[in-house]
Amino acid sequence: MTGDERQRVADSSAGFVAPVHVRWSDIDMYQHVNHATMVTLLEEARIPFLREPFGPEIETIGLLIADVHIAYKAQVRLIDSPLQVTMWTKRVRSVDFTVGYEVRSVGAAPDSKPAVIAETQLAAVHIKEQRLQRLSPQQREYLDRYLR
Secondary structure, eight states: OOHHHHHHHHTTTTOEEEEEOOOGGGBOTTSSBOHHHHHHHHHHHHHHHHHHHHGGGTTTEEEEEEEEEEEESSOOOGGGOSEEEEEEEEEEOSSEEEEEEEEEOTTSOTTSOOSEEEEEEEEEEETTTTEEOOOOHHHHHHHHHTBO
16 A cells, blocks of 8 residues: 555545646636536546445446536636545445545645535446446445545
């Protein structure tokens, strides 16, 4: 386990924090990140968060987004990069779970008001059989560590 991973585990009560870079191409004509791009940035943040519980089964178990909600509290611009995306688990059920997000500027304090508040509901799917897949005890244990 690297130093960064140890820090993330130690901070699991606050959430898993992933830096996500805003690219020039992510900015629209109004000089801020638009909705479609924000969905992609949240996905980029989610990858390191879910790598541990789902990475070993990446060829057999997929995660499908069942629902997405995003509330914008402030603009997100190129100068805010890298964004600090804090994630936690809001709900864990037999085949799905919900991830909560708070997105802040690179220079923002961890307890400051987030620019974006979001959540995504993800369902586990067996890729070959195209059916919902129950979460394993190890996946549930990981997700429960970040339950808020």
